[in-house]
Amino acid sequence: MYAAGIDVGSTQTKCIVLDENRNICGRGLRMTGADVMKASRQVFEQACELAGIETHEVGYTIGTGYGRFRVATGDDQITEISCHAKGAVHLFPKTRTILDIGGQDTKAIRTNERGEVVDFCMNDKCAAGTGRFLAAAAEVMGMDVSEIGPASLQSTQKLKITNVCTVFVESEILNQLGRGKKREDILAGVHRSIAGRSASLLRRVGLDEELTFTGGVAKNPGMLDAVRTRTKLQVNASEDSQFMGALGAALFALERELAGANRQEVQS
Amino acid sequence: MSQSYLHQGSGQKLQRKLLGDWYQNLQEAPQRGEKVAYLFISGNIGELLQACGFHLVYPEVNALQCGIKKVAGPNILSAEDLGYSGDVCGYVKNDIGLLTGGNQMPQGTVLPPPDLLVCNYAGCATYLRWFEALAEFYQAEMVVVDVPYLRGTDGPTAEEKAYVERQLRELVTVCERITGQEFDPEAYRQAVARSAQTEDLWVDILQSAKRKPSPIDAYFEAVFFMAPIYVMRGTEACLDYYRAVKEEIDERVQRGIGPLAREEVRILMEGPPAWPHFRRFWEMFKKWGAVSVASTYSKVGGVWDLGFRHDPDRPFESMAEYMLGCYTNRNWGMRSDMLKSYAEEYEADALVIHSVKSCRSFSVGQADLREQFIREYDIPTLFIESDLADPRYFAEAQMKNRIDAFFEALKHRRVTAQV
Numbered sequence: 279m280y281a282a283g284i285d286v287g288s289t290q291t292k293c294i295v296l297d298e299n300r301n302i303c304g305r306g307l308r309m310t311g312a313d314v315m316k317a318s319r320q321v322f323e324q325a326c327e328l329a330g331i332e333t334h335e336v337g338y339t340i341g342t343g344y345g346r347f348r349v350a351t352g353d354d355q356i357t358e359i360s361c362h363a364k365g366a367v368h369l370f371p372k373t374r375t376i377l378d379i380g381g382q383d384t385k386a387i388r389t390n391e392r393g394e395v396v397d398f399c400m401n402d403k404c405a406a407g408t409g410r411f412l413a414a415a416a417e418v419m420g421m422d423v424s425e426i427g428p429a430s431l432q433s434t435q436k437l438k439i440t441n442v443c444t445v446f447v448e449s450e451i452l453n454q455l456g457r458g459k460k461r462e463d464i465l466a467g468v469h470r471s472i473a474g475r476s477a478s479l480l481r482r483v484g485l486d487e488e489l490t491f492t493g494g495v496a497k498n499p500g501m502l503d504a505v506r507t508r509t510k511l512q513v514n515a516s517e518d519s520q521f522m523g524a525l526g527a528a529l530f531a532l533e534r535e536l537a538g539a540n541r542q543e544v545q546s
Numbered sequence: 547m548s549q550s551y552l553h554q555g556s557g558q559k560l561q562r563k564l565l566g567d568w569y570q571n572l573q574e575a576p577q578r579g580e581k582v583a584y585l586f587i588s589g590n591i592g593e594l595l596q597a598c599g600f601h602l603v604y605p606e607v608n609a610l611q612c613g614i615k616k617v618a619g620p621n622i623l624s625a626e627d628l629g630y631s632g633d634v635c636g637y638v639k640n641d642i643g644l645l646t647g648g649n650q651m652p653q654g655t656v657l658p659p660p661d662l663l664v665c666n667y668a669g670c671a672t673y674l675r676w677f678e679a680l681a682e683f684y685q686a687e688m689v690v691v692d693v694p695y696l697r698g699t700d701g702p703t704a705e706e707k708a709y710v711e712r713q714l715r716e717l718v719t720v721c722e723r724i725t726g727q728e729f730d731p732e733a734y735r736q737a738v739a740r741s742a743q744t745e746d747l748w749v750d751i752l753q754s755a756k757r758k759p760s761p762i763d764a765y766f767e768a769v770f771f772m773a774p775i776y777v778m779r780g781t782e783a784c785l786d787y788y789r790a791v792k793e794e795i796d797e798r799v800q801r802g803i804g805p806l807a808r809e810e811v812r813i814l815m816e817g818p819p820a821w822p823h824f825r826r827f828w829e830m831f832k833k834w835g836a837v838s839v840a841s842t843y844s845k846v847g848g849v850w851d852l853g854f855r856h857d858p859d860r861p862f863e864s865m866a867e868y869m870l871g872c873y874t875n876r877n878w879g880m881r882s883d884m885l886k887s888y889a890e891e892y893e894a895d896a897l898v899i900h901s902v903k904s905c906r907s908f909s910v911g912q913a914d915l916r917e918q919f920i921r922e923y924d925i926p927t928l929f930i931e932s933d934l935a936d937p938r939y940f941a942e943a944q945m946k947n948r949i950d951a952f953f954e955a956l957k958h959r960r961v962t963a964q965v
Contacts, residue, residue, distance in 0.1 A: 344943055359951035360958075383944075395955035397920060399929075400948065482917070 280336045281535045282325065283527025284318050285358060286310060286345025289381030289409065290494060293321035294524040295329045295336060296532050300368070304329030305521060314345040322351055338535035340527040354534070359387055359398050361526030366490040367393030368529055369522075370514040374486035377476055377505065377513075378522070379495035381409045384472075386479035388486065393526070399482045407442040407475040409495045414444050415468045418451045419461060426465050427500030433466035435459075442471050465500065473504035480509065490514040492522035551801055553794035557771050560790055564774055564783060569655040575601040576658045581725045584660040584680065586667035587847050589693060589869035593741055593780035593856070594714060595664065597734035598721035603657060604777055605676070609637040609935055612644065613821030615652035619937045636904040636935025638676045645683065662724050663688040664717070669695055669874045670907045687724065689717055693869050699879055702870035710866035731861075737780030738865070739858035745850040747788035748775050751795050752851055755839040756892050759809035761798035764892075765838035766828045767805055769819055776847035810835025811956060814888050816915065817900035817908055818843050822937035830946055831898075834953040838898075840888040842881070845873045852884070874907045882915055889925055896926040896956055902934045926959070928952040 279298040285291065291314075293306035305328060306321030318341065326333045333351070341349030342361040349355070358378075366373045367389055376387040384401040401407060416423040437459055441450040447468070454464045480489070489511045495501050496519035506513045518525060575582055583600040585591065592602055612618040613636075621643030622636055628646065630639050644650075649657040663686055665677045674690065681688040691713050694706050718729045751771065755764040762768065771791055778784045798804065813831070815838045820827040831838075845851070849871055857864035873881070885897065897919050901909045912929070919927040930948050933939035 344947065357947055357951040357954055359947070360954045394958040395951065396959075397926075398951060398955070400944075 279532075279535060280329070280331060281528055281531035282322060282336045282339040282351075283361065283524040283529070283531055284322055284339060284341050284343075284349045284352065285361065285521070285523035285527060286314055286318055286341065286343040286349060287358075287380055287494075287523070288344055288383075290520065291317040291321050291343075291345070292521050292524040293318075293325040294518075294521050294528040295325045295331070296525075296528045297329075298532070298536070300529065300532060302518070302525070304331070305518075307520075310345065314348040315350045318345065318349040319351065338531040338538070340531040340534070342523050342527040353531070356527060356530055358523040358526075359385060360395050361523045361530065362492050363387050363389040363395045364393040364526030364529050365522040365524075366492055366514075366526075367391070368525065369516050369518070370488060370490045372488040373490040373514065375480060375483065375489045377480060377489060377491050377496075378493040379409055379472070379476065379491075379501070380493040384408050384476055384479060386476070386483045388483040393529075397483045399479050401475070401479065404443070406444060407472045408444070409493070411442060411444045411447060411472065412468070412495060412498065412501070414447050415451060415465065418448045419465070424497075427469070427498035427502075429462050430465035430469045430500035431503060432462040433460075435463045437463040437467040439464065439467035439471045442475055466504075469498075469500045469504040470508070472501065473508040476505060477508045485509060485511065488512060488514060490516075492516075492519050494520040496520070551797055551803065553790075553797045555794075557767075557791040557794050560787055561770055561773055564778070564787055566653070568778060569651060569653065572601050572603060572658055573655045581661040582658045583662040583664055583721075584677070585664040586673060587776050588667050588669075588874055589872035590776070590779075590847070591664065591666055591691075591714065591717075591865060591869070592778065593737040593861075594718070594734060594865060595721065596780065597730050597737060598718065599725040599727040600662065600721065601658070602777065603660065605641045605680075606637055607773070607777055608644065608651060608657065609640040610821045612640050612652060613935050613937075614824055616822060616937070617652045618822055618935045621647065622936055635672050635676075636933055638672060638679075640935050641676065642679065645680070659684045660686045662686065662721065665690040666693070666869065667872075669693075669872075670905075672906075687720070689720055691717065691869070693872075693875060696870060696876050696880065699877070699883075702867060706870055707863060707866045710869055711862045714862055714865060735858045735861050738856045738861040740782065740785050741780045741856040742858065744775055744779060744785045744788050745848070745855050747785075747792050748772075749851050751788065751792055752840070752844065754795050754799060757799060758812075758893070759802070759804035760812065760837050760839050760892075761795050761804055763805040763838050764844060765815035765819070765841035766831070768838075768841060768844035772844050772847060804837060806832055806835055806837055808835050809837045811896065811953065812837060812839045812892065812894045814839065814885055814892070814894045814897045815841035815843065815900065816885060816897065816912065818846075818902050818905065818934040819900065820902075820932045820940055821934050823932070823940045823942070826942065827932075827940075827945075830949045834949075836898075836953065839892040839894055842873055842885065847872075849873055849876075849884075878911045878914070881911075882918060885915070885919075886923060889923070894925075896928065896952075898928045898930070898952075901929065901931045903931070903939050904933050904935055926952070926956055 295304035304325035306324035341352035342358045346355040378385040388397040496515045618640045622639040624643035625639035663677045774784045774787045919925045
């Protein structure tokens with residue numbers, strides 16, 4: 279018995295396939311692009327291939343993320359807010375607060391021990407301080423987005439970046455470079471600025487017990503460090519942080535599939 | 547609606563007819579040599595101005611009509627072309643765009659120019675500037691009724707009431723000069739008496755939402771039902787209208803039907819609706835079986851359910867009390883207490899705050915309200931943002947995501963509470 283979760287985010291589409299013991303047996307990842315249905319189908323096929331199974335062996339699939347209603351193989355849809363909570367508590371059972379920084383959204387989620395959402399808060403409608411902001415900063419620096427986190431950790435001088443606007447960050451960074459400031463110091467400032475913004479969202483839902491950092495940005499060590507410093511908390515992050523929404527969706531899908539199987543057994 | 551019934555839709559149909567007639571009558575007023583006053587909804591003094599012989603224009607109502615009819619966007623852009631900033635209230639910009647484009651409403655009525663502008667609304671400095679702009683454009687006379695903001699929690703003081711009442715009496719002399727007609731105190735008294743009767747009916751209608759299931763959506767439906775008591779209160783037609791709505795609601799009660807086929811969640815709504823996307827906005831709640839059992843926006847024209855009534859024996863004094871007690875003239879402690887009592891009396895499961903960019907009077911303090919409801923009262927609260935006039939501030943995917951996540955969590959909370 280297998281179940282899948284497909285998370286169609288604004289930037290990337292992710293898929294997780296679980297076996298009946300809730301073990302991850304396949305992952306799929308690609309840029310979302312304009313064709314959401316195609317992206318969701320491809321990550322699903324990729325994850326099934328890695329799991330060594332045929333797509334029809336997956337009994338139930340749940341779509342999540344902004345493109346959740348366009349998931350080609352989806353049986354149902356659940357928001358990524360519920361899915362991130364579910365996934366985070368599965369991987370780190372003591373999680374009570376979740377910070378999810380994705381391509382366009384930053385979310386602070388409070389959960390209970392069962393991975394159910396108790397409260398959540400999101401950034402306002404602009405993409406200030408989200409993954410897109412970091413990507414814009416990387417672009418101005420002529421760096422790959424994967425390089426900026428490690429570079430920020432090399433900072434020796436504290437520098438304040440006041441702007442978190444994804445559009446205006448470019449001129450702010452150019453201004454700092456023009457003033458002769460070092461690249462790693464500027465980047466550390468950029469990371470601190472996002473951490474500050476995220477911390478205020480987290481405080482609104484309440485910073486309880488363990489904090490788990492999810493979403494693509496959690497793979498950035500500079501961001502992880504900035505969030506730890508700012509919140510003064512132990513921050514969990516997994517190798518699968520960017521798959522957390524897909525994992526949560528797959529867990530919901532597996533629960534549905536198991537419930538369905540139980541119903542059938544009772545009926546027969 | 548789960549089944550058809552005798553009075554189905556009569557409230558909506560009659561409302562459309564009443565407003566249609568109202569606008570038609572307005573359009574023809576200048577030809578008949580009759581005078582026109584512009585005024586605001588909250589704490590409006592319609593009965594008084596009508597007794598002075600004025601026809602009434604409510605630019606806010608025009609703005610929301612333009613919003614629903616999808617012409618607010620172009621009107622707002624016209625105002626921005628003139629130099630109004632992106633941050634200025636969408637209602638104001640809609641009105642400026644509307645008048646520079648010939649003052650023709652989407653249904654075709656051409657609005658008459660004002661002979662008098664009465665800024666009767668407390669709590670919004672922008673509205674004052676709005677009427678100043680209109681006064682300059684039309685070269686019309688403007689009167690500001692200064693309504694002190696309620697700072698204490700015990701309601702208006704005797705001095706505050708006397709202060710507002712004196713201004714109303716002064717206003718009457720201005721009206722008499724403009725219309726050349728003597729104020730008719732008996733007509734005013736009778737209008738105020740009809741207002742009180744209408745208010746009784748409206749309160750009954752709103753309070754029917756205490757039933758389970760609620761026969762009415764006290765936000766998405768009430769915002770249509772409320773129009774006559776806001777714009778033509780004190781008239782016989784208005785009183786008849788609420789008798790008809792009451793009949794429709796009573797029939798729903800008898801048959802046990804509500805606005806949705808199934809009431810899953812009972813919500814409180816704070817803030818104005820997203821007029822330019824009204825249907826889509828409502829659909830996002832319908833999908834979850836969410837029925838609004840009480841709302842604050844249905845009280846912006848008057849908070850009658852807490853006991854206030856216009857009083858024909860004290861027509862000026864009770865009008866002053868009414869103006870002072872309007873929803874956005876209440877301090878945050880009062881607003882929050884009102885919502886808290888609604889949560890209890892209407893047995894609501896959650897609070898939804900729709901914060902609008904245009905109206906700071908409404909929105910400032912809502913973030914604190916959310917914190918208070920979650921932390922102190924343990925009432926799940928959703929915070930969403932868009933606008934009441936400017937269609938550009940409505941981000942459908944983001945809003946839908948937040949609403950879906952909120953109701954998903956609420957559903958989980960319920961299921962787990964039963965285990």
